[in-house]
Amino acid sequence: MKRLEDKKLFLFDMEGVIYRGRGALEPIESAVEFIDYLKAAGKKVRFIGNATIKNREMMLETLRKVGVEADLEDIFMVGALTAEYISKNYGKCRCFVIGSDVFKSDLKKEGILLTDTEDCDLVVVAYEKVSYDRLNTAARALLKGAELIAAHMDRIAPSSNGIVMSSGCFVRALEHASDKKAKVSIGKPSSYFFKKVMGKFSPSETVMVGDNIDADIVGANRNGLESVLVLTGVSTMEDAKKAKGERKPHVVVKTLKELV
Numbered sequence: 550m551k552r553l554e555d556k557k558l559f560l561f562d563m564e565g566v567i568y569r570g571r572g573a574l575e576p577i578e579s580a581v582e583f584i585d586y587l588k589a590a591g592k593k594v595r596f597i598g599n600a601t602i603k604n605r606e607m608m609l610e611t612l613r614k615v616g617v618e619a620d621l622e623d624i625f626m627v628g629a630l631t632a633e634y635i636s637k638n639y640g641k642c643r644c645f646v647i648g649s650d651v652f653k654s655d656l657k658k659e660g661i662l663l664t665d666t667e668d669c670d671l672v673v674v675a676y677e678k679v680s681y682d683r684l685n686t687a688a689r690a691l692l693k694g695a696e697l698i699a700a701h702m703d704r705i706a707p708s709s710n711g712i713v714m715s716s717g718c719f720v721r722a723l724e725h726a727s728d729k730k731a732k733v734s735i736g737k738p739s740s741y742f743f744k745k746v747m748g749k750f751s752p753s754e755t756v757m758v759g760d761n762i763d764a765d766i767v768g769a770n771r772n773g774l775e776s777v778l779v780l781t782g783v784s785t786m787e788d789a790k791k792a793k794g795e796r797k798p799h800v801v802v803k804t805l806k807e808l809v
């Protein structure tokens with residue numbers, strides 16, 4: 550496609566773009582084909598995700614299973630980026646974490662200390678099936694002076710039992726309880742995330758390919774990237790037609806085959 554021809558970096562969201570399914574993986578064939586086409590044309594391809602129940606190594610496995618060859622350095626996940634942010638800005642602080650074991654191990658790998666008590670420096674919020682008791686511990690920590698870090702602000706996520714509340718809901722609840730705003734949101738659609746992922750590439754050289762208007766398209770548009778919505782995941786043609794302003798994708802395709 551003409552308007553994408555001179556772009557140098559292509560960022561791919563993964564679930565809903567490259568594969569479907571949580572247990573048994575279903576590759577989205579046209580995506581694998583499009584990625585191969587981009588690589589053959591000398592484009593740089595990177596893979597990005599807000600999921601915190603999987604780390605970069607697990608995503609590399611997933612990509613290989615669905616037929617996409619990638620290097621670990623081309624995969625950017627919120628867990629590793631959150632760990633990096635905390636260690637850079639707060640050193641070896643104590644964190645109370647709402648998040649999966651995988652997310653917690655991402656933090657531990659950076660030397661960050663985890664605690665289950667309200668005596669901590671930071672409350673770090675990602676996704677877990679969090680209890681009222683743990684939310685209260687987090688709120689008390691914030692009221693006692695800890696700072697709040699959001700891994701990402703996704704509102705909802707699909708699950709095998711239907712839609713479930715995601716990280717952003719817990720962050721909002723804790724902000725309300727403590728009357729304190731999160732210092733940062735690491736994941737899409739934040740500018741922090743896109744700067745990290747683009748590295749030396751500029752926004753005008755970069756294309757974001759995603760299936761979710763709220764996370765992928767808003768993130769791309771807000772940060773000056775070209776935005777491509779593919780209708781193989783969350784957002785529908787109806788959503789795309791209704792979208793205005795920063796929610797409006799530059800390009801909408803039913804499958805990525807249309808771009809080959």
Ligand SMILES: [Mg+2]
Nearest residue numbers: 562564565760
């Ligand atoms: Mg997606």
